[in-house]
Amino acid sequence: MNYLLHILVILEIYILLALSANQKVGLSGLLTLAQAVFYGVGAYATAITITKFGFTYWLALPSAILTCMLSALLFSFVAGKVREFYFSLATLALQIIFFSVVYNWISVTRGSYGITGISNPEISGLNINTPGSFALFGGVWVLVVILFYVWFLKTPLCRLIQATRDDEIEVLSLGKNPKYYKKISIILSSIVAGIAGSIYATYTTYIDPTSFTLDESILILSIVLIGGAGRIIGPITGAAIYILLPEFLKFLQLPEGIAANMRMILFGLLLVLIVRFKPKGIFGKYLIQ
Amino acid sequence: MAIGFTYIFRVTRVFHIAHGGVYVAGAVALWWMLSKTNNWAVAVLFAITVTAIMIWLIEKAIYLPINKRQSNQSILLVASLGLYVAIVNTLALLFGNEDKIIGNSISGSFVIGNIILTKVQLIQVAFGIIATATVTVILKLSKSNLTFQSISDNESISKVLGINTEKERLKVFISGSMLALIAAILKTIEVGVNPQSGMNITLSASVVAILVSRLNILLIIAFAIALTLLQNSVEWFLNAQWKDGITFLILLLVILFRTEGIISYNLRKDTV
Amino acid sequence: MSELLEIENLNKSFDGVAAVKDVSFSMSKKSIVLITGENGAGKTTLFNLITGLDKPLKGKIIFNGNNIETKSALQISQLGIIRLYQRPRLFKNLMVWENLVSAVHNNSGNSFASLIFKSKVARQEDKMLKKKANALLAKFGLQDLSNQTAGELSYGQQKLISFCMIAMNGTQLALLDEPFAGLNPSTIEQISSMILQMRNEGITFLIIEHNINKALAIADIHIEMKEGAIKIINDIATT
Numbered sequence: 001m002n003y004l005l006h007i008l009v010i011l012e013i014y015i016l017l018a019l020s021a022n023q024k025v026g027l028s029g030l031l032t033l034a035q036a037v038f039y040g041v042g043a044y045a046t047a048i049t050i051t052k053f054g055f056t057y058w059l060a061l062p063s064a065i066l067t068c069m070l071s072a073l074l075f076s077f078v079a080g081k082v083r084e085f086y087f088s089l090a091t092l093a094l095q096i097i098f099f100s101v102v103y104n105w106i107s108v109t110r111g112s113y114g115i116t117g118i119s120n121p122e123i124s125g126l127n128i129n130t131p132g133s134f135a136l137f138g139g140v141w142v143l144v145v146i147l148f149y150v151w152f153l154k155t156p157l158c159r160l161i162q163a164t165r166d167d168e169i170e171v172l173s174l175g176k177n178p179k180y181y182k183k184i185s186i187i188l189s190s191i192v193a194g195i196a197g198s199i200y201a202t203y204t205t206y207i208d209p210t211s212f213t214l215d216e217s218i219l220i221l222s223i224v225l226i227g228g229a230g231r232i233i234g235p236i237t238g239a240a241i242y243i244l245l246p247e248f249l250k251f252l253q254l255p256e257g258i259a260a261n262m263r264m265i266l267f268g269l270l271l272v273l274i275v276r277f278k279p280k281g282i283f284g285k286y287l288i289q
Numbered sequence: 290m291a292i293g294f295t296y297i298f299r300v301t302r303v304f305h306i307a308h309g310g311v312y313v314a315g316a317v318a319l320w321w322m323l324s325k326t327n328n329w330a331v332a333v334l335f336a337i338t339v340t341a342i343m344i345w346l347i348e349k350a351i352y353l354p355i356n357k358r359q360s361n362q363s364i365l366l367v368a369s370l371g372l373y374v375a376i377v378n379t380l381a382l383l384f385g386n387e388d389k390i391i392g393n394s395i396s397g398s399f400v401i402g403n404i405i406l407t408k409v410q411l412i413q414v415a416f417g418i419i420a421t422a423t424v425t426v427i428l429k430l431s432k433s434n435l436t437f438q439s440i441s442d443n444e445s446i447s448k449v450l451g452i453n454t455e456k457e458r459l460k461v462f463i464s465g466s467m468l469a470l471i472a473a474i475l476k477t478i479e480v481g482v483n484p485q486s487g488m489n490i491t492l493s494a495s496v497v498a499i500l501v502s503r504l505n506i507l508l509i510i511a512f513a514i515a516l517t518l519l520q521n522s523v524e525w526f527l528n529a530q531w532k533d534g535i536t537f538l539i540l541l542l543v544i545l546f547r548t549e550g551i552i553s554y555n556l557r558k559d560t561v
Numbered sequence: 562m563s564e565l566l567e568i569e570n571l572n573k574s575f576d577g578v579a580a581v582k583d584v585s586f587s588m589s590k591k592s593i594v595l596i597t598g599e600n601g602a603g604k605t606t607l608f609n610l611i612t613g614l615d616k617p618l619k620g621k622i623i624f625n626g627n628n629i630e631t632k633s634a635l636q637i638s639q640l641g642i643i644r645l646y647q648r649p650r651l652f653k654n655l656m657v658w659e660n661l662v663s664a665v666h667n668n669s670g671n672s673f674a675s676l677i678f679k680s681k682v683a684r685q686e687d688k689m690l691k692k693k694a695n696a697l698l699a700k701f702g703l704q705d706l707s708n709q710t711a712g713e714l715s716y717g718q719q720k721l722i723s724f725c726m727i728a729m730n731g732t733q734l735a736l737l738d739e740p741f742a743g744l745n746p747s748t749i750e751q752i753s754s755m756i757l758q759m760r761n762e763g764i765t766f767l768i769i770e771h772n773i774n775k776a777l778a779i780a781d782i783h784i785e786m787k788e789g790a791i792k793i794i795n796d797i798a799t800t
Binding site: 082084086087093094218225258 | 304364371492531537
Binding site for chain 3: 155156157159160162163165166167169170171172173174175176177184230
């Protein structure tokens, strides 16, 4: 039972990450290879404020969100400078630079040793420390974010964010600043990823740089592309496929070691096949070209 | 590696991360055949065959169809990433994640003054020079470079001018992969190979590919050497983990401020 | 009539070759001005200068009494100068009505702050704009397209929708780049009548077109350009 709940918490974290990436990929058309950076910034900001400054979760979370927003500004500077392929490439570079910094800035991040002893969140004196309560806690966050997007997708602002994705020059000639819409989108995306990071840090109580690598970013992007970018259902489906795939493989009685590799093989192939044959993804609205 | 990657990137538009997968696959193929037969000639031949078939399949089944759809380069990048993940994990599944060392008989070293060179390093240098020299000569003699350059500049016009772009693309992929194989073999006899070891070298090669926008072998070599020197000095003065960070910081700055690459001859502003 | 756009001694050259030479003309409000000329006569450069994509070497562009030649493309478009490209540029993954509403300037739901702090106003305003968009479509007989995805429309339909976008956002001056190119005669008629109707509602048009006969039928003034300079200005309305 605890194992199932653990899977559920991880699934919730990935749903949040996928939704955050969808904000960039689906709504703004920015194929980012650095979504794990914001996940990492959120997790590290939470961990550091809790362990070093003794913040409670409810103080650490806003500081994590704030840090994420600040990094998002740097990111939107990059997005304003380069487009499409070179944007993806620039995010790849940012991702690797981020990892390098986290790994080497030992005085702050403790490098490869990681940060231990991150306390669990508390709600009115109730300590959230069992998988069950965490699953509920994560579930509430997922619900909040989904509800936000149900509302947000219908707003004129979101429409213009998508308009900017479709044709930046036209947005400009209609008298609106495309950079503003990109910036809003990137900031929103980084906030959601930061929340996912803060949940992850307080759930595992231990983080190290290997959770926020280029591989992780590739994974998050793949989840969105496979599920389909644009709508809410797509990223959720993608996350579910990724998390439940190994369980399914175990069900086929494959040994653990083989299942782990099989999962990545299938996921990699699925990504290639989707890009090759069904560029909209399983539930996508927006055709990625 | 850098030459292969640059040519592939500039001619076919594919930011070929799966190059790292091909690199590792070639090395593992060599290692496997060598452990079965203990015969270098057979093993090398086998590795060449495996690499060639693999890249042929990748191009025909994935890259070419996507390219025909006039997709954005990012999509090719994503496809390549997916391929890389699939290849690396297949290798890990079949042969395990640990280092595969080729038991070599080429031990021993030379001492020249203060410098100690192992025999393996000498072989690496020798083969490296021979391989790049061969490629340079072939490109010169066959005038392929001109063809590649024209495809790189404008694929559709090249097609109209009667260049068989599909054939030329395949040529580039296969020769690029052969270079990767040579690099892989040379690296493997020194330190062995594991499924993950293709990524770093490919990323370094990709930095060169972005920096050099003209298909000029000497330029690519010069940049590759400069990058390696830089990486090694970073490793020496700071530590190994900063290496990637610094390399990609340079790449990022170049992308941000000069998308056309440092050396570029035709920066023409597109008319709206 | 008051002058909406005045251009004085405009000059621009690329690599020493003059693309626009001493061009001066003015346009009064609610007029339709046609510019013709061979390729390379400087028409497109002139458009780029007016919309701020290129900066002139010399000369003035005065819009509603304000100098705009140093303003950015964004500022200029916010003043109410819109350019329609030869290929219609729509937001192809959005629905037609969403395209039209996106064109509007003062929709409070466009900024994040007012979405949160004035959510009720924003929602009502958006509803109203959707109604306005549908009414506009109905006026030109395009109401059936409202809920279709813009990218799936035919070329001609996309062009018609892009004209509706001008009417949506309070444009004063519309620059049209070959509005008739690639269209069948009936769509050309439809667009001509749309232009005339919008002109009556207060929009001024500057048109580049190769299909001279069709364009002359609606134009008030015909300017012919050659090698970057104005060759003839012909006032059709008075002759």
